[in-house]
Amino acid sequence: MSSELPDQPDDSTAAPAANVERVRVEDEMEQSYIDYAMSVIAGRALPDVRDGLKPVHRRILYAMHSMGVTSGSSHRKSSSVVGETMGDYHPHGDQAIYDTLVNMAQTFTMREPLIDGQGNFGSMDGDPAAAMRYTEARMSPIAEELLEDIEKDTVDFQSNYDDRLEEPEVLPAAYPNLLVNGSTGIAVGMSTKIPPHNLGEVIDATIHLIDNPDCDVEDLIHLEESPGPIKGPDFPTGANIVGRNDIHKAYKTGRGRLTVRAEYEVDREEGRIVISELPYQENKARVVERIAENVNEGKIEGISDLRDESDRDGVRVVVDLKRGANADVVENQLLEHHLESTFGVINLALVDGQPRVLTLKETLAEYVDHRKEVVRRRSQFELDEAQDRAHILEGRLTAVKNADDVIEIVRDADTRDDAKSALRDEYDFSADQADHIVRIQIGSLTSEEVGEIETEYEEVQERIDRLEEILGDQQELLDVIKDELREISEDYGDERRTRIVEDDGEVTHEDLIPEQDCVVVITEDDYIKRMPVEKFEPQGRGGKGIIGADPKEGDRVNEVFRANSHDYLLCFTNQGKVYRLKTYQVPEMSRTARGNHIRNVIEGIDDGEEITAVVDTDAFTEDKCLTMVTRNGYVKRTCTTDFQNIRSTGIIAASLEDGDELVDVEVTDGEQDLAIATAQGMTIRFAETEARQMGRNARGVGAIKLQDDDRVVGLVATSGEDDRALLTVTENGYGKRTLLDEYRQQSRYGKGLIDIKTDGRNGPVTDVKAVEEADHLIIMSESGQIMRIRAADISTVGRNTKGVTIMELEGQDRVASVTVVPDLDDE
Missing domain, CATH: 3.90.199.10 (Topoisomerase II, domain 5)
Structure with a gap:
């Protein structure tokens, strides 16, 4: 096969290129793309600031x-x-x-x-x-x-x-259409989204700017201290804009994000929510469909029926609530997912063919400049017409006053052109005047016609004077613009449709959760869940309880505590770290559910970490302390202010020596006594001031001398006038109440006093709590059995006794945790 190149065309016969320019391909592509982009920007996607x-x-x-x-x-x-x-x-x-x-x-x-x-x-x-x-x-x-x-x-x-x-x-554009009707468009590398406004407000703002060209944006918008003409966007579908700050930001910078909320009414007597206006550009059918989908999926609870009763007169979507449903919760769920949307303002328009982001004042100023040019050119056009008409009328009046001579000159001329020439020579008429005179009819030379011509001439002269005044005086021109704007406002203006409502705070996830007392359960393998307290009816002492958790094989319940769904909780772990958590962040599940792994709830918690104490931050004040006790008998107090800023990954609450664990935490005020209990039934009480305040990284000081194989299980804060009892519960389901006064105050780091006998029947102590007779107790076993009993059902006895049966356990099951709740029936 030949490797020669094919014959090249003869240069002598090829058409020569007019001009050949060598360019880099990337430069050509860049320039071509820029040309294309500008073509889209100016020719399709963006509005002109002048006519919108x-x-x-x-x-x-x-x-x-x-x-x-x-x-x-x-x-x-x-x-x-x-x-x-x-x-x-x-x-x-x-x-x-x-x-x-x-x-x-x-x-x-x-x-x-x-x-x-x-x-x-x-x-x-x-x-x-x-x-x-x-x-x-x-x-x-x-x-x-x-x-x-x-x-x-x-x-x-x-x-x-x-x-x-x-x-x-x-x-x-006799009115500022860009602001009145707004605009939406996507160009190459930029987009515009300008909300519509009320015609009357925009015109009032334009007139204000004409009268006060040095005014600020704040003078054009409605503020509490200066009620300017523009309150905010006015959407054709009505609805509400939440908050004024975002509106003001959009007007001052040309960019902003407005929260638009539907208009609705919560009818608690009828048990329904009626939606009458939707946010701008929302698809009504799709909104109704999404609500229905969320109800079917269980994401929105409390809705029994959903109907679209809209007609040509307006929107009407009816949401029927289930009997007993919390209307506020349903309302907030609808707001979070369906009845609020964000309108992103980008006030981008073409100014002299170039895209610019404009403030409210700049937008109106560009329109005023355009309108000044329009009125100036119109006035000049009308002036030229009026002057031409006055010139003709002047010639006509001269001809009428000399009618006999004019008729004779025209009659003696051989042609029309000769007549025109003769008239121009005789009376110094212009060509236009002569041409008009030659064409007039004889009937127009009557005295009545002469009077009409004189009247018209005077009117035309007045019109010329007025137009010259407008063109010669900038203020007169501006007055014309203002008068014409006012006429349009009177002819077409109407009331606002969109209301501006105060920002009552962003709808957060917390708003969607009803406030209720919960029981939070945590297992040794770090599964966590919450359940409403109301699910557990009080039982008599010695019952078996009901299923409160279903741990997987080999797992067991480790901790149970009570909290309100809206409480901020400090969760302390056995390794001395603390995490902050909202109760509602714990997934709510049924009694028989295992729960979610705690790593899905608390970020950064390590393997092997177990939550051993929970403190409600509602009890915090600057003068209080968090008092902590460890398994090995150490105690420390740290000011609550040291726990104000807790990272999502947690912080150190106490330094622990090898083999030690954080067991319990109480909020104290510096004037209380601490009662610390051990697994072998010993309890020591001493003034908390014996343990000085320390930083978070401190280990603490000795609180109690432990016997061999003993360990601390709990901490209670009390005072000299405390009439509560110390509740002690053992692993085998036995327990008792003993008045706190029976535990005399000792010095810190002593052996303590015998609280309860921990023989084979009772087993080791699981937990201690300070209780009143009106309190209820939630007791959970390691296998997940849970029961709620009244504290008053447990006998009050002295120290060094065995107690009574509190919970009947089966097999090798053990009591895992005890928590105290108020008597909800009395609340």
Whole structure:
């Protein structure tokens, strides 16, 4: 096979290139992309700050204007309007043009619709409009205000895409349409999202800016200290904007995020929530569908029925509540997931063909500059017309006053041109005057006609004087702009639809959780769950209880405690660390559920760490301490202020020596006694001041001298006037109450006194608590049996006794934990 290159064309016969330029391909791609981006930005996606319209909107309106499809005409088939627009001005797809036409006709999309549509133009449910051959359209009256005076050289024109016709570069825009109707668009590398506003408020702000050009943005918006004209966006669908700060930020910077909340009413007597307005651009049918899905999936509880009763008069979605359902919780769940949305404001528009993010003042200032140019050019156009008319009338008056001579000159001339020439020579007429005089009828030379000409001449002269005044005095021109704006406000202005409500705080997950007392269960293998206290009815002493947890094989319950679902808890572990947790963050599960692993609830907890004590931070004040006791008998006090900032991964609460563990924690006030109990039934009581305050990293000091194989199991804080009893519960389900007064105060680090006999029947002590007779106790066994009994059902006896049966256990089961709850029936 030949390796020679194919014959090259003869240079002498090839057409020579006019110009060859060598460029780097990346440079060419970069420039081409920039050109494309700017074409999209300026030619499709972004509105002009002056009239608030994108090219496609402007071309549709101008095409309808050219067709005479105004508010006073009959409706025209939408396909006809789309065809004219596409054929003459907008060489793009007919569907894209029709979609824009539909958008301008939708009352739920445009604050002031620019198209008066007849037929199906879609709905808030996301239903599409009928095909363009079925719908009809004409301009709305307020749309004509955007085109008013366009024939008076008020704006520049440019050639259309095929140079057959001319189209306006911008419309005169008698009102600030960009703010009134807003705009949404995505360009290359940027996007715009401008909310609609109330026409009257925007016009009032524009007039205020004209009168006070040096004003600040704060002067244009509604503040408590200065009630400016613009309260905030005004959506066509109404609803509520939550908070004013985000509105002010958007107006001052051109960017912001507004929280828009549905309008609804909670009818507690009827047990229902009625939604009457939805956030702007929300699909009503989809909102109802998502609510129904969440109800079926169990994500929203308390709803029995959901109905969409909306009609042409407005939105009405009825949410029926189950009997006994918490209306506040359902309301907050709906708010979090369905009835609130975020409107991201990006006030981006074209200024002199370049995209700019504008503040509220800058947006209005650009419009005022545009309107000044429009009124100036219109006034100049009208002045030229008036001067031309005055010139003709001057010639006509001269001719009338010399009618006999004029008639004779015309009659003696051989041709019309000769007559014109003779008249110009005789009376110094201009060519236009002579041409007009030659064409007038004899009947117009009557005395009555002369009076009408003189009257018209005076009126034209007054008009000329007024126009010259407007053009010669900037303030007069501005007054004209203000008067015209006021007329539009009077003709088209209406009341606000969107309300501004105070920010009552973001709806957090906590708002969706009803406040209730819970029992939190933790196993040795670190599974955790919570259950409402109400699920456990009080039983008599000595019962077996009911299933409160179902640990997996080899696991057993390690800790159970009571907390309110909205409490902040400090969870102390056996390794001396502390984590902060909201009770509702613990998953709520049934009595027979195992629970979730604690690593899914508390970030950073290590393998082998077990929660051994829980403290409610509601009891915290700066003058209090957290008093901690360890398995090996050490005690320490640390100020609560040292636990204000707890990382999500936890912090050190106490340093422990090898083999030691943190057992229990109490909140104390510096004036109490500490009662520390051991597994072998010993208890020591001493003043807490004997253990000085220490930092978090300290180990502590000796609290009690332990016998061989003994260990600390619990801590109780008491005082001299405390009439509570010390409840002691053993592993085998026995226990007793002994008044705290029977435990005399000793010095720290003594052997203590015998509290309970821990023989073969009782077994070691599991836990100690300070209780009142009205308290209830939640007792759980290692196998997951749980029972709730009254403290008063447990006998009060002295120290060094065996106690009574509290809970009947089976097999090798043992009592794992005891927690105290108030008598809920008395609350």
